[in-house]
Amino acid sequence: xxxxxxxxxxxxxxxxxxxxxxxxxxxxxxxxxxxxxxxxxxxxxxxxxxxxxxxxxxxxxxxxxxxxxxxxxxxxxxxxxxxxxxxxxxxxxxxxxxxxx
Amino acid sequence: xxxxxxxxxxxxxxxxxxxxxxxxxxxxxxxxxxxxxxxxxxxxxxxxxxxxxxxxxxxxxxxxxxxxxxxxxxxxxxxxxxxxxxxxxxxxxxxxxxxxxxxxxxxxxxxxxxxxxxxxxxxxxxxxxxxxxxxxxxxxxxxxxxxxxxxxxxxxxxxxxxxxxxxxxxxxxxxxx
Numbered sequence: 001x002x003x004x005x006x007x008x009x010x011x012x013x014x015x016x017x018x019x020x021x022x023x024x025x026x027x028x029x030x031x032x033x034x035x036x037x038x039x040x041x042x043x044x045x046x047x048x049x050x051x052x053x054x055x056x057x058x059x060x061x062x063x064x065x066x067x068x069x070x071x072x073x074x075x076x077x078x079x080x081x082x083x084x085x086x087x088x089x090x091x092x093x094x095x096x097x098x099x100x101x
Numbered sequence: 102x103x104x105x106x107x108x109x110x111x112x113x114x115x116x117x118x119x120x121x122x123x124x125x126x127x128x129x130x131x132x133x134x135x136x137x138x139x140x141x142x143x144x145x146x147x148x149x150x151x152x153x154x155x156x157x158x159x160x161x162x163x164x165x166x167x168x169x170x171x172x173x174x175x176x177x178x179x180x181x182x183x184x185x186x187x188x189x190x191x192x193x194x195x196x197x198x199x200x201x202x203x204x205x206x207x208x209x210x211x212x213x214x215x216x217x218x219x220x221x222x223x224x225x226x227x228x229x230x231x232x233x234x235x236x237x238x239x240x241x242x243x244x245x246x247x248x249x250x251x252x253x254x255x256x257x258x259x260x261x262x263x264x265x266x267x268x269x270x271x272x273x274x275x276x277x278x
Binding site: 014091 | 171
């Protein structure tokens with residue numbers, strides 16, 4: 001039994017779809033942010049799988065930059081969340097309907 | 102014993118894949134974000150272990166440090182700042198969730214079909230390229246470092262500026278004024 005890149009891609013796809021479901025379905029904005037992190041992780045898994053497939057380090061380097069962006073995104077997203085919580089006293093999606101969206 | 106030696110990586114892969122998927126499902130379905138964060142941690146650790154299976158040892162360490170040690174602790178801090186008393190009464194999913202879920206699953210199936218049709222060249226023909234510097238056998242960390250500082254120096258510096266901007270942005274956003 002050999003684990004191929006396709007195995008990794010299927011796992012990555014599964015994690016990505018789960019994360020996407022969390023972003024689309026959940027009302028709690030903390031959970032939505034955590035689901036975005038899950039999707040980023042799935043993408044990293046893809047990068048690593050292809051890095052091994054093509055024996056090229058570029059995939060791993062790019063994964064480092066993805067992790068950097070994920071860290072920045074989490075910091076800014078949580079900052080926004082704290083600001084919203086101060087304003088509305090809730091991190092529920094229903095608290096942010098100022099735009100009537 | 103022979104069976105374990107022959108199929109060790111495959112068994113490990115399936116085990117870690119199950120852990121990662123269960124953790125991901127936990128993030129999406131658990132009501133309390135605190136439990137969700139713990140489920141997310143198990144996924145991060147499983148993915149880190151999967152990185153090692155594909156010769157990305159340095160990335161595995163970075164994953165545990167940055168995700169498990171940094172981002173997740175940030176999430177836990179913010180969760181602890183919030184008042185979760187009203188959580189049990191709050192609706193967990195948005196209106197029209199079944200329809201949204203159907204669309205997401207459909208997207209997953211479409212990507213899966215694409216994946217099933219795809220063929221890739223070179224199946225890990227030269228894994229030594231991931232752990233060597235100029236033909237000399239070194240470690241994965243050395244290989245990543247040399248590549249990062251020689252070929253990707255400008256993106257690296259831009260990433261540091263990006264982190265600075267994100268840090269200032271987060272502080273300004275969360276500041277009490």
